[in-house]
Amino acid sequence: MPQLTIFSQLADELAQRKAQSLYRTRRVLDSPQGARVKLNGREVLNFCSNDYLGLANHPALIAAAQQGAADWGVGSGAAHLVTGHFTPQHTLEERLAAFSGKPAAILVSTGFMANLAVIPALVGRGDAVFADKLNHASLNDACQLARADFKRFGNNDVAQLERLLAQSDAKRKLIAVDAVFSMDGDIAPLADYLALAERYDALLYIDDAHGFGVLGDGRGTLAELSIDSPRIIYMATLGKGAGVAGAYIAAEQVVIDYLINTARAYIYTTAAPPLLACALHASLDVIEQDTERRERLQAHIQYFKQFFATELAGTGCELLPSDTAIQPIIVKDNATALALSQALLDADILVAAIRPPTVPTPRLRVTLSAAHSTAEVALLCEQIKRVLLECHA
Structure with missing residues (x-):
């Protein structure tokens, strides 16, 4: 059997990576x-x-997960819109929405999937998405998947973002940014971005993977900076500061309802095991109290x-x-x-x-x-x- 050329090409590329x-x-x-x-x-x-708060091996979270497995099993068995949406997940969504100061929230299996769910659902052809050049890879992938006009601005460059917004005639505009940059550790100028969203009639999507649980008395970067607006769509992961797994999106009720009906990465995937929601209830207890x-x-x-x-x-x-x-x-x-x-x-x-x-x-x-x-x-x-x-x- 002749050797497949693609295998040797892959091996050559890996060898180049090793050399570099x-x-x-x-x-x-x-x-x-x-x-x-x-x-x-x-x-x-x-x-x-x-694991910023040291919750990944916390005894209270372990006990909650164990009890959750006993009460609800180890698998969800279906997507949220079929039979995969359980009581502990629903009550956790309500609790996370209140914790974030938003009317509603939905759980998603990972932060990467949350970004892939939200951005392509809210913007597409004829729209525009504006993103920081140092955003996480999942935000970049989501922006490309959306097929909207993808505009990138320099890291924390408020002036460049305003120029791009002013030049855009897109029917719908979305600003997508990390709240805390995962590799630099700095906090984005979110108040300035919100002001631009107001001025240019845009939505502001904030990925707070590294702020939730840590900043703003645990409520995240928005609470740390004392900002909020109906224009803000907030996403936080639950496998870092919260110590477990998954992510959630919090926003106005109409936005959450729209995502439940249109976000493909949410609709067409099996829901996370309900035992994780049980562990996350315990995690929120610690975040709020400790x-x-x-x-x-x-x-x-x-x-x-x-x-x-x-x-x-x-x-x-x-x-x-x-x-x-x-x-x-x-x-x-x-x-x-x-x-x-x-x-x-x-x-x-x-x-x-x-x-x-x-x-x-x-x-x-x-x-x-x-x-x-x-x-x-x-x-x-x-x-x-x-x-x-x-x-x-």
């Missing part, structure tokens, strides 16, 4: 998610998880930033300005990012090396969690100092 230090592999954990995890048989300090977790996380963030400012000047690396749990350290090239990540792993500290095309510039992406102790964050800082100084020497 862009090849990716998966790590296999042998433990639950947490501040410390077992990786390949050894325990390491984990500073690359999005303010100490957010206070501890904020203390870690300030400690890390202060250490970098005072101890790591002159190392040739840059800490991007971020007040969130995402603390990116920019390095000179892909090979350096991989080498630094490996040096930290050799010291039993797990920090991800992030490279193009995920980001325009290679970096170490440090993520802090309320699950970490002050001593663990201090150890991280000392080890980063050591490897950066050795690299710079």
Whole structure:
């Protein structure tokens, strides 16, 4: 049998990725998610998880999931519009809507699917969608899938966005942005975007994957910035700060009703297991009541930033300005990012090396969690100092 050419082409492309230090592999954990995890048989300090509040292995969430499995089974069996919409999911939607200050909400299996559901449902041919160039890949894919006029503006560039809006004669306009940028950690100028949405009669779609549970007393970036409007369609993921899985979309009732009837990524997929909704009810309890977790996380963030400012000047690396749990350290090239990540792993500290095309510039992406102790964050800082100084020497 002749060798299939496509296989050799794929192998060649993978070889090129390896040569450019862009090849990716998966790590296999042998433990639950947490501040410390077992990786390949050894325990390491984990500073690359999005479990910002340390809820992924919280006993109350585990108990709720176990009880949910006993009460509702382990599978939903159908799409939400068939027989896959269960009481704990419905009550969770009502609770999430109220928590977000919106009239209504729907659950979606993942944040990626939420973006694919909303944007192509709301805009299409003859419409226009305006998106930040550093938006998450799922937002970009959703914008392309919509077949609307896709306009991209520079990161947080309010002036450029206004020029694009002013030039557009689209019948329907949608601004789509991340609230907290997953690789830079900064917060978008959402108040300015809302003002433009009002001025140019646009909708504002906000992906708050990394703000929900953490900012605004847990209610997310909109609460942190004290902004709201019927024009805002809010999406938050539930597998990061909330510690479980899934996502939800909150908006005016007419928008939610429209999505239930038109959003293909919502309509044509099996619903998530109802036991996850049970766990998320417990997660919301913790988010609402346990303010100490957010206070501890904020203390870690300030400690890390202060250490970098005072101890790591002159190392040739840059800490991007971020007040969130995402603390990116920019390095000179892909090979350096991989080498630094490996040096930290050799010291039993797990920090991800992030490279193009995920980001325009290679970096170490440090993520802090309320699950970490002050001593663990201090150890991280000392080890980063050591490897950066050795690299710079």
